[in-house]
Amino acid sequence: MSAPLLSLRGMTKGYGPVKANQAIDLDVAPNSIHAILGENGAGKSTLMKLIYGVEAPDAGEVFWNGAPVQLHSPGEARRLGIGMVFQHFSLFETLTVVENISLIVPGKKAALATRIRDLGRDFGLEVDPFAEVHALSVGELQRVEIIRCLMTEPRLLILDEPTSVLPPQAVGLLFDTLRRLRDSGVSILFISHKLDEIQAICDRATILRAGRVTGNVDPRNHDAHDLARMMIGRDMPPPLHPAQVTPGEVRLELSGLDHQPDDPFGVALHGISLSLRAGEVLGIAGISGNGQAELSRLISGEARLPRSRRDEIRMLGQGVGHMDPGARRALGFAFVPEERLGRGAVPEMTLSDNSLLTAHRLGMLRHGFIDRGREAEFTAACIRDFDVRTPGPDAEAGSLSGGNLQKFIMGREISLGPKLLFVAQPTWGVDVGAAAAIRQRLIDLRNDGVAVLIISEELEELFEVCDRIQVMHKGRLSASLDARITRAEDVGRLMIGSDGVAA
Ligand SMILES: Nc1ncnc2c1ncn2[C@@H]1O[C@H](COP(=O)(O)OP(=O)(O)OP(=O)(O)O)[C@@H](O)[C@H]1O
Numbered sequence: 001m002s003a004p005l006l007s008l009r010g011m012t013k014g015y016g017p018v019k020a021n022q023a024i025d026l027d028v029a030p031n032s033i034h035a036i037l038g039e040n041g042a043g044k045s046t047l048m049k050l051i052y053g054v055e056a057p058d059a060g061e062v063f064w065n066g067a068p069v070q071l072h073s074p075g076e077a078r079r080l081g082i083g084m085v086f087q088h089f090s091l092f093e094t095l096t097v098v099e100n101i102s103l104i105v106p107g108k109k110a111a112l113a114t115r116i117r118d119l120g121r122d123f124g125l126e127v128d129p130f131a132e133v134h135a136l137s138v139g140e141l142q143r144v145e146i147i148r149c150l151m152t153e154p155r156l157l158i159l160d161e162p163t164s165v166l167p168p169q170a171v172g173l174l175f176d177t178l179r180r181l182r183d184s185g186v187s188i189l190f191i192s193h194k195l196d197e198i199q200a201i202c203d204r205a206t207i208l209r210a211g212r213v214t215g216n217v218d219p220r221n222h223d224a225h226d227l228a229r230m231m232i233g234r235d236m237p238p239p240l241h242p243a244q245v246t247p248g249e250v251r252l253e254l255s256g257l258d259h260q261p262d263d264p265f266g267v268a269l270h271g272i273s274l275s276l277r278a279g280e281v282l283g284i285a286g287i288s289g290n291g292q293a294e295l296s297r298l299i300s301g302e303a304r305l306p307r308s309r310r311d312e313i314r315m316l317g318q319g320v321g322h323m324d325p326g327a328r329r330a331l332g333f334a335f336v337p338e339e340r341l342g343r344g345a346v347p348e349m350t351l352s353d354n355s356l357l358t359a360h361r362l363g364m365l366r367h368g369f370i371d372r373g374r375e376a377e378f379t380a381a382c383i384r385d386f387d388v389r390t391p392g393p394d395a396e397a398g399s400l401s402g403g404n405l406q407k408f409i410m411g412r413e414i415s416l417g418p419k420l421l422f423v424a425q426p427t428w429g430v431d432v433g434a435a436a437a438i439r440q441r442l443i444d445l446r447n448d449g450v451a452v453l454i455i456s457e458e459l460e461e462l463f464e465v466c467d468r469i470q471v472m473h474k475g476r477l478s479a480s481l482d483a484r485i486t487r488a489e490d491v492g493r494l495m496i497g498s499d500g501v502a503a
Contacts, residue, residue, distance in 0.1 A: 011060035038208035040403025083154035139170035248278030286472035301325035334418035347398030386411030
């Protein structure tokens with residue numbers, strides 16, 4: 001390898017008892033796309049935070065072009081030439097692209113707009129500098145974030161799970177951009193759980209397990225199975241076996257639901273109809289931003305209909321359109337929202353207290369007092385059954401890695417023993433081994449007669465677990481398709497609004 005652009009030696013970082021990074025060595029070559037992979041909680045995000053100066057290491061050295069450097073803040077990292085694009089975008093919706101960029105990059109607006117157009121042309125990141133941010137698609141938002149980073153002329157760009165927010169069609173475009181960047185002299189650190197993506201685009205992969213480096217390979221020389229084994233330390237679980245189940249009574253029914261959300265940037269829903277029975281998994285496919293968030297809020301009860309329209313959403317035999325989430329949960333409904341922090345869990349609270357939020361009905365409240373023993377027992381069982389990597393029930397939810405928090409929330413909701421379970425993005429940010437386990441759990445629930453509704457952007461996932469699929473596009477829901485006989489391309493066509501299947 002040519003002299004590395006960035007070298008880490010012995011990087012170590014602990015959070016209390018958790019050894020998030022232990023003596024990590026890493027060399028990133030110039031002009032390379034370097035993957036960091038590892039299961040949930042392996043220490044990937046921690047390592048990126050050390051490189052970007054967000055966190056300080058307990059021990060270890062950093063070399064930039066061979067010279068030792070200290071990275072005390074993101075500002076220092078940026079001055080050296082290190083940029084980072086986070087998973088969660090930080091743009092102001094009511095400002096234009098160029099206005100957003102001018103908040104960080106100095107210069108006159110006209111000159112900035114020209115640079116935005118030039119970078120767009122050179123790297124396949126076309127976006128209108130004068131477009132208002134709220135009107136952009138997720139793919140365009142990501143382009144703006146990358147452009148903003150490129151304007152500081154980085155030599156190393158860190159991308160944290162960049163494809164997890166993108167619809168399938170946009171992934172190829174992003175990869176073209178990354179290749180062009182590499183060829184123009186920018187190295188890229190690429191975090192992803194998707195092994196096929198890593199093989200498609202990365203020249204090098206460093207694998208982490210439990211905070212240590214367990215492999216450093218050319219991913220093109222290993223198949224996905226090999227990489228998964230290095231990552232999780234064992235073979236992947238065998239494929240799923242959905243049992244023959246005769247669906248039972250209808251547990252969720254929406255009939256011709258129209259809805260205009262309060263949010264001025266929200267998507268209006270038109271004539272949404274679906275029917276889900278006990279012992280069935282129904283999947284809602286679609287590119288995010290087509291009304292899934294609005295539909296989720298109506299089903300969970302976070303958004304409500306007037307009492308007179310309550311029968312437009314029927315759940316477990318009752319019209320529930322006017323009911324709040326607590327009243328719906330009392331009927332046997334459980335729900336995992338897409339946003340883990342803030343809606344799925346309260347980051348500042350312990351896992352035990354987060355259990356209480358939805359599981360209090362399971363005998364955790366007695367005469368107005370919390371039964372702490374019961375609460376801790378329930379939480380410990382979720383942690384054990386769903387392989388949540390954390391010191392224990394007293395850990396704060398915000399201290400868990402993204403994937404482990406997702407496993408915890410899934411575990412909590414499944415442990416409620418619901419009759420109707422609704423999950424948005426069940427395996428978002430979850431590593432391959434844990435994702436397979438979660439999908440198996442969903443199928444087991446179905447086999448046990450639970451009605452399961454899933455919203456997911458991952459078509460493969462939907463085909464793996466669903467009996468039927470409906471596709472959301474511009475606030476409308478397609479007719480129901482039988483997952484066993486429908487082709488992915490047909491769903492793909494409905495996702496972009498060109499109707500290739502007879503509804
Ligand atoms: N601020 C914090 N306080 C306490 N523990 C933390 C903190 N940040 C991370 N950890 C712990 O450090 C370990 C590594 O977490 P990290 O977020 O780096 O993992 P990751 O590989 O990025 O996981 P994922 O794929 O789930 O995002 C985990 O056990 C996590 O719980």
